[in-house]
Amino acid sequence: GRGMTRHRMVPFRGTLPLVLPGVSAQLTSTRLRRNTSVGTPFWMAPEVIACEQQLDSSYDARCDAWSLGITAIELGDGDPPLADLHPMRALFKIPRNPPPTLQQPELWSSEFNDFINKCLTKDYEKRPTVSSLLQHDFIKQIEGKENVLQRQLMEFIDVHQQMGAVSLYLYVDDLATLEVLDENTVTEQLQKSYAKDQIYTYVGDILIAVNPFRNVDIYSSQHSKLYIGAKRTANPPHIFAVADIGYQSMVTYNSDQCIVISGESGAGKTQSAHLLVQQLTVLGKANNRTLQEKILQVNNLVEAFGNAGTIINDNSSRFGKYLEMKFTCGGTVVGAQISEYLLEKSRVVHQAVGEKNFHIFYYIYAGLAEKKKLAHYKLPEYRPPRYLQNDHFRIVQDFMNNSFYKSQFELIEQCFKVIGFTLEELGSVYSVLAAILNVGNIEFSAVVSEHMIDKSNISNPVALENCASLLCIQADELQEALTSHCVVTRGETIIRPNTVEKATDVRDAMAKALYGRLFSWIVNRINTLLKPDKHLSDDGLNIGILDIFGFENFKKNSFEQLCINIANEQIQFYFNQHVFAWEQNEYLYEGVDARVIEYEDNRPLLDMFLQKPMGLLSLLDEESRFPQATDQTLVEKFEDNLKSKYFWRPKRVDLTFGIYHYAGKVLYNASGFLAKNRDTLPADIVLLLRSSENNLIRQLVTHPLTKTGIAIVVIFLLSFSSLHTDHRDTGHHPRETTSMKTQTVASYFRYSLMDLLSKMVVGQPHFVRCIKPNNDRQANKFDKEKVLVQLRYTGILETARIRRQGYSHRILFANFIKRYYLICYKTNDDPPVSPETCAAILEKAHLDNWVLGKTKVFLKYYHVEQLNLMRKETVDRIILIQAYVRGWLGSRRYKKIKEQREQSAIKIQSAYRGFVARKEYQNAKHNQKIEKYIIRLQASKNCLLSWFLMFYRNKIR
Ligand SMILES: Nc1ncnc2c1ncn2[C@@H]1O[C@H](COP(=O)(O)OP(=O)(O)OP(=O)(O)O)[C@@H](O)[C@H]1O
Numbered sequence: 029g030r031g032m033t034r035h036r037m038v039p040f041r042g043t044l045p046l047v048l049p050g051v052s053a054q055l056t057s058t059r060l061r062r063n064t065s066v067g068t069p070f071w072m073a074p075e076v077i078a079c080e081q082q083l084d085s086s087y088d089a090r091c092d093a094w095s096l097g098i099t100a101i102e103l104g105d106g107d108p109p110l111a112d113l114h115p116m117r118a119l120f121k122i123p124r125n126p127p128p129t130l131q132q133p134e135l136w137s138s139e140f141n142d143f144i145n146k147c148l149t150k151d152y153e154k155r156p157t158v159s160s161l162l163q164h165d166f167i168k169q170i171e172g173k174e175n176v177l178q179r180q181l182m183e184f185i186d187v188h189q190q191m192g193a194v195s196l197y198l199y200v201d202d203l204a205t206l207e208v209l210d211e212n213t214v215t216e217q218l219q220k221s222y223a224k225d226q227i228y229t230y231v232g233d234i235l236i237a238v239n240p241f242r243n244v245d246i247y248s249s250q251h252s253k254l255y256i257g258a259k260r261t262a263n264p265p266h267i268f269a270v271a272d273i274g275y276q277s278m279v280t281y282n283s284d285q286c287i288v289i290s291g292e293s294g295a296g297k298t299q300s301a302h303l304l305v306q307q308l309t310v311l312g313k314a315n316n317r318t319l320q321e322k323i324l325q326v327n328n329l330v331e332a333f334g335n336a337g338t339i340i341n342d343n344s345s346r347f348g349k350y351l352e353m354k355f356t357c358g359g360t361v362v363g364a365q366i367s368e369y370l371l372e373k374s375r376v377v378h379q380a381v382g383e384k385n386f387h388i389f390y391y392i393y394a395g396l397a398e399k400k401k402l403a404h405y406k407l408p409e410y411r412p413p414r415y416l417q418n419d420h421f422r423i424v425q426d427f428m429n430n431s432f433y434k435s436q437f438e439l440i441e442q443c444f445k446v447i448g449f450t451l452e453e454l455g456s457v458y459s460v461l462a463a464i465l466n467v468g469n470i471e472f473s474a475v476v477s478e479h480m481i482d483k484s485n486i487s488n489p490v491a492l493e494n495c496a497s498l499l500c501i502q503a504d505e506l507q508e509a510l511t512s513h514c515v516v517t518r519g520e521t522i523i524r525p526n527t528v529e530k531a532t533d534v535r536d537a538m539a540k541a542l543y544g545r546l547f548s549w550i551v552n553r554i555n556t557l558l559k560p561d562k563h564l565s566d567d568g569l570n571i572g573i574l575d576i577f578g579f580e581n582f583k584k585n586s587f588e589q590l591c592i593n594i595a596n597e598q599i600q601f602y603f604n605q606h607v608f609a610w611e612q613n614e615y616l617y618e619g620v621d622a623r624v625i626e627y628e629d630n631r632p633l634l635d636m637f638l639q640k641p642m643g644l645l646s647l648l649d650e651e652s653r654f655p656q657a658t659d660q661t662l663v664e665k666f667e668d669n670l671k672s673k674y675f676w677r678p679k680r681v682d683l684t685f686g687i688y689h690y691a692g693k694v695l696y697n698a699s700g701f702l703a704k705n706r707d708t709l710p711a712d713i714v715l716l717l718r719s720s721e722n723n724l725i726r727q728l729v730t731h732p733l734t735k736t737g738i739a740i741v742v743i744f745l746l747s748f749s750s751l752h753t754d755h756r757d758t759g760h761h762p763r764e765t766t767s768m769k770t771q772t773v774a775s776y777f778r779y780s781l782m783d784l785l786s787k788m789v790v791g792q793p794h795f796v797r798c799i800k801p802n803n804d805r806q807a808n809k810f811d812k813e814k815v816l817v818q819l820r821y822t823g824i825l826e827t828a829r830i831r832r833q834g835y836s837h838r839i840l841f842a843n844f845i846k847r848y849y850l851i852c853y854k855t856n857d858d859p860p861v862s863p864e865t866c867a868a869i870l871e872k873a874h875l876d877n878w879v880l881g882k883t884k885v886f887l888k889y890y891h892v893e894q895l896n897l898m899r900k901e902t903v904d905r906i907i908l909i910q911a912y913v914r915g916w917l918g919s920r921r922y923k924k925i926k927e928q929r930e931q932s933a934i935k936i937q938s939a940y941r942g943f944v945a946r947k948e949y950q951n952a953k954h955n956q957k958i959e960k961y962i963i964r965l966q967a968s969k970n971c972l973l974s975w976f977l978m979f980y981r982n983k984i985r
């Protein structure tokens with residue numbers, strides 16, 4: 029029944045109503061025919077249909093045996109035979125066809141097949157009666173087990189109904205099987221499914237997930253079991269099925285897999301990633317319970333540090349995450365590894381209106397308050413630290429007493445412990461977080477010295493003391509590092525004061541760096557703790573899950589958005605390659621020329637960003653190395669060098685440039701680009717932190733970590749050689765050049781993007797496209813326009829477009845013939861299912877440019893329009909003829925019935941007169957006896973009635 033919206037018979041509390049009211053009521057006039065269940069056309073026995081047309085033939089109650097057989101098939105296959113035919117055509121076919129059977133008889137027991145066989149004996153004279161069918165082996169095996177079986181059946185139905193698996197309706201669950209794959213059809217299908225809580229849909233090998241914005245009960249352990257090793261068509265589409273396909277392919281082909289989840293903010297990527305990990309842990313049958321628990325905690329932990337509340341999503345990921353689950357080649361999960369990309373560090377020091385800082389800050393406030401440890405970590409108990417102040421939180425109590433934050437704190441502490449962090453490490457993590465909040469509270473005031481140089485002073489020494497104590501460094505040294513910097517000019521070391529503005533920048537840079545490095549350290553520590561044993565991982569396999577930030581386009585877009593969007597551009601390219609290959613494979617398989625396929629290749633755009641030496645990122649790096657460069661010179665450099673139709677500069681808008689991304693055009697503001705790209709933490713701060721007595725803090729500044737956890741030597745080692753240069757004084761320094769080059773965010777970003785891709789390309793890809801049905805986070809609200817836009821830019825409709833350009837319709841030979849044979853053949857012809865038949869039909873329709881594959885007819889959309897038109901004309905003609913014939917048959921039948929009735933009336937009259945006479949006689953004779961009899965009859969009738977009611981109530985309940 030895939031592809032059709034139709035009733036499916038659902039056993040009712042384990043019982044099944046066998047009497048199907050239908051045309052019998054109108055047909056029957058004889059005693060034998062009364063109360064049979066001849067039903068609707070699909071259930072009608074051949075003789076019933078014949079009888080409808082010629083009154084001299086007849087039928088009896090054995091037509092119910094036929095209906096029973098059809099019902100049995102429907103229960104097995106989900107549809108009665110011929111269900112996809114027009115009912116009138118079914119009526120035509122049933123008497124002519126051989127008796128129907130189950131679609132795949134070999135899947136069923138021989139008793140069941142034989143039972144159906146017996147029921148569906150075409151010659152009703154030879155067909156067994158219902159009472160003799162009760163003696164059939166298939167029925168006999170139930171004897172004595174009715175209750176048990178019924179209970180089992182009910183349990184089965186319960187399980188399925190809870191899961192929504194057996195719903196009354198079936199939906200298209202693979203959009204790729206739609207013969208028409210255009211914007212409207214796809215959106216409508218998604219909407220229909222969504223209305224029935226079916227949030228998942230396949231498009232070929234891609235899974236679309238529409239965010240339900242409420243809990244849907246489809247992730248229980250029962251569901252989990254249902255999707256293990258199951259055929260894709262056996263269950264409704266599900267994210268668990270993607271996990272299963274990935275896992276099975278990994279084990280079968282001995283190859284790495286990669287699941288790419290994409291979609292805009294709040295579309296459900298992170299949730300999907302969780303569900304995948306959950307199912308993969310089940311599949312990986314981690315017999316090691318602790319390992320299983322550890323893996324399940326990883327996401328929660330990193331998300332406490334990397335996620336934050338935004339206007340769009342209360343739990344928005346502010347970093348990209350690639351989680352690899354490690355398996356033995358036998359498929360047992362043995363470990364995990366996480367890579368993080370582009371944490372939005374700027375959030376630590378500043379949040380836009382209506383947004384929040386990273387979750388963990390609020391968690392520790394509530395958690396440490398509960399444990400009376402705020403003072404220990406020197407966290408202010410009245411005014412919230414500056415970094416946490418916003419409209420939501422005016423006083424500390426607002427988040428200190430928040431019970432959700434408290435419980436999250438417990439949860440995160442538990443995660444740390446389960447994964448294997450020591451208590452000492454945990455304490456250090458809290459210290460660093462508290463230090464960051466205290467750093468933010470340090471305030472500066474201007475001091476004008478006699479030399480007229482702007483100097484700054486720290487106006488609140490308490491915050492400074494707190495911070496120094498938490499970081500285990502000297503307060504006066506911290507003050508110095510914040511308010512002055514050290515330069516070397518012509519061999520001489522000079523200390524220069526920082527202006528208030530500069531000091532504030534240094535302060536915030538320190539907070540951001542500490543947080544970013546703490547995050548990397550945690551990720552790295554997790555990787556160490558979840559690293560599989562050497563002997564297990566040697567020839568192991570892995571499944572990577574990429575939960576990357578979605579495409580972003582805000583009112584003001586900065587460097588962060590540029591990086592995020594380039595990453596998405598890269599993922600889109602990867603997606604295109606794959607979809608293109610997939611499309612091409614079908615053409616190849618069908619032996620069809622694939623040259624027609626064209627698609628929007630974003631390769632030139634990617635080149636514009638990533639090419640060396642003239643790509644946008646290279647230009648940015650180059651400009652970042654020029655001390656005199658400004659954001660203005662940067663934009664001019666872009667304009668002069670990027671000769672691409674994807675780049676443009678709006679006139680008269682300073683510092684603004686535009687990019688035509690695959691997902692739409694975005695205006696970027698280059699203000700702050702250079703500073704953000706340099707992302708420098710002054711060497712004085714680095715040196716100071718290295719003197720910390722806290723192990724963790726020293727580690728944070730000693731071994732900057734790459735995404736994969738390999739320590740790389742960058743500027744920090746260089747700073748040891750004590751060569752700090754002040755650009756303004758000395759200009760370009762060669763050694764600075766190399767170090768700067770290693771350090772820029774852009775080069776680091778390019779490196780991580782390549783690193784990510786290198787991991788992804790070795791694996792077989794699977795795609796999950798998350799769709800946000802509305803902007804209000806509301807359940808049951810499907811904003812068609814909103815969905816359409818996402819479908820368009822995520823490339824789902826790109827696929828549709830590819831299909832339209834090529835052969836938009838590919839129809840299986842059998843389906844094609846069934847639908848269009850009327851154009852070329854007579855109604856009662858039954859042409860063979862073959863390419864020749866298809867060709868005959870197409871030629872008769874005077875169409876050209878179509879192609880026959882091995883199993884399918886490949887058509888252009890206008891072919892189908894033409895064919896549908898011709899089919900409609902033919903059908904209209906047939907209906908007209910049928911109407912005439914039916915009219916004629918009807919009048920003939922009416923005449924006959926009238927004659928019969930006249931005769932019957934005479935017979936009934938005489939019989940009735942005889943009956944009345946006999947009754948009067950008996951009444952007189954047995955008056956007393958009958959009175960007694962009536963009383964008895966009433967008693968038993970009541971009994972029968974109450975039994976019936978009880979039975980019926982049971983059925984309903
Ligand atoms: N399968 C689901 N069932 C129920 N609710 C869901 C599901 N998927 C998503 N949600 C809801 O949508 C919210 C946002 O989802 P999620 O955080 O996964 O989005 P995201 O795509 O990761 O966004 P971002 O890019 O901002 O990180 C979740 O917090 C949850 O409330």
Ligand SMILES: [Mg+2]
Binds near residue numbers: 297298299343344575
């Ligand atoms: Mg997310």
